[in-house]
Amino acid sequence: MSSSVPVYQPGPGEISDETAPIRNLRLTGQHIDGWFVARYITALIGIYIALITPASVTLSIRVGQIDPEGKAGSLALVASVGAAAALFSNPVFGALSDRSSSRFGQRKPFILVGVILGSLAVFAIGLAPSIALVAVGWAIAQIAFNAAIAAAIAILPERVPEQLRGRVSGFMGMTGQVGVVGGVYLIQLVGNEGAGMFVWPAVLGLALVLPFVLTLKEAPRTRKELGPVNLRHILGSLWINPFQHRDFGLMWAGRFFVWISLYLLTTYKTYFLVDHLGYTLDDVAPILTLAMLILAICMTISSISGGWISDRVGRRKIFVVGASLLFVVAMLIVGFSTSTTGFLIGIGVAGLAQGLFMGVDYALVAQVLPDQKSEAAKGMGVFNLSSTIPQTIAPIIAPVLLTIGAVGGAGNYPALYLGAAAFALAGAVLIQLIRGVR
Incomplete structure (x- = not known):
């Protein structure tokens, strides 16, 4: 991958009309090269392994273990609760990430904390004794993992220059599918008994995310630069006027x-x-x-x-x-x-x-x-x-x-x-x- 994604250097006249990638390159000094892209794509795969493995395999197994007679209806309930949580959490946490003035950066805290909290929620599902607690755990997992996804996806327009976005987008396009295949294969290795079927995909996901998060350089922004965070702003995160844009x-x-x-x-x-x-x-x-x-x-x-x-x-x-x-x-x-x-x-x-x-x-x-x-x-x-x-x-x-x-x-x-x-x-x-x- 390093040979196909060259280091990006801004041209002499570009600083006067800064795009987001040029601004971040100037402030952080972090070049977008093949290793950056490799870590980024690997992190996305990690998030999807941690999230999609339960969605596609282990969640239905756990529901069947708890409620073998009514598993179809119970799974529909759990999946619906999770889908509703995912629907709103992605844009809402994306907007909150945009307005973050954390000294650790705008994206890193949301990616790392999101994956950790999502993993803990998935662990809890493996131990949950009732369908109600499984539904609560799955809703929290969806919220947390989608917060991480929202912050991670923003890296593309924010850090990757336009002339490299097609290649990076191409790798991004297959991350979900790799996550599905990798998760299913992992479950075949570790088995589908006990809490381990929830623990190992989450552990692998976190391990794949860490190299990117720990090496991502961000320039903290002030509250004055970003503007206030209030209810109106949070509700506005669900809408972009299609007539204006x-x-x-x-x-x-x-x-x-x-x-x-x-x-x-x-x-x-x-x-x-x-x-x-x-x-x-x-x-x-x-x-x-x-x-x-x-x-x-x-x-x-x-x-x-x-x-x-x-x-x-x-x-x-x-x-x-x-x-x-x-x-x-x-x-x-x-x-x-x-x-x-x-x-x-x-x-x-x-x-x-x-x-x-x-x-x-x-x-x-x-x-x-x-x-x-x-x-x-x-x-x-x-x-x-x-x-x-x-x-x-x-x-x-x-x-x-x-x-x-x-x-x-x-x-x-x-x-x-x-x-x-x-x-x-x-x-x-x-x-x-x-x-x-x-």
Whole structure:
């Protein structure tokens, strides 16, 4: 990585018109080189391992241990409480991080304390004797880890210069997927019995975060520079006026529609295989495992290569629009597939689309943030809502789409994925309307 991300040096005339990266370079003396990026990406992977491993594996196991008879309803309750906590904590703590005047810096305390508190909450889940306490623990974990994520994501617009953002964004795009795979593999090693299944992912996550936090140099800011922190400011962290900041609003809305399309695919892929391709709940697991492996490989390849090419050509929008259109193709392939091969091809195309989108969209939104010098974490926190809200909306939309033209009790899956293709196309159109970025 060090060979692909060169040390950044500001040009002679840049100090007079400082961007956030130039200001931080001048005040801290910390250059953005390959080792900085490696530590940064590793820290993000660590946060996601600590957060996503419970979400995808161990939380459901713990709920099943406590309430074996009503585990489905109990897990839905716990997951809903956690999702609500995550929805608000990311932008709120992002804004609080922006206004932090701590002598330890604006981002470091939130990243480190967030991971530590989140880890303690996850430990508590492993020992919790009731579903109510599991829900409380999961809500605290979501709040803490999302506080860390909000501060960490702000590093991109705040510290990484524009000409390197595509490459860094490309690596960022695959961190969540690496976190999922790494967490699942770790659980296979340590087992899923006792509190250890919660302890070890959190310990590994903290170990991966520490090298970045301990070496990150920040220039403390005064309360006079930052302005006051009050209730109005905290509530304002959930909103950026899309009419006043048109390009940011278009990027937010475009990602929102594309992510609805993605969640319609990933949430209902099991039922598609069972109801449309004839699998049963007993024999569908191997196909789902293969599908997720294909998705992860394709996503990683397109994310890293897309970000690198984006930097080379100096363009962002064309890649994100292209990825949105690739989602349209993926949904059509899946929707009209009549075989497992067709389904897996569609999943592969969706992986390429998701990787390309995530590999460049952070770099794109960093260029249209309303105020990246003073409110980078707030802006990135609000932007992240464009991918978290669709998780709630997609399951509401899907049953409606499945009833269109349905015959008998079987859902109309071509209608579902035609609808998903329409959402992705709407996202492409909205992103194409952005004017301030090539």
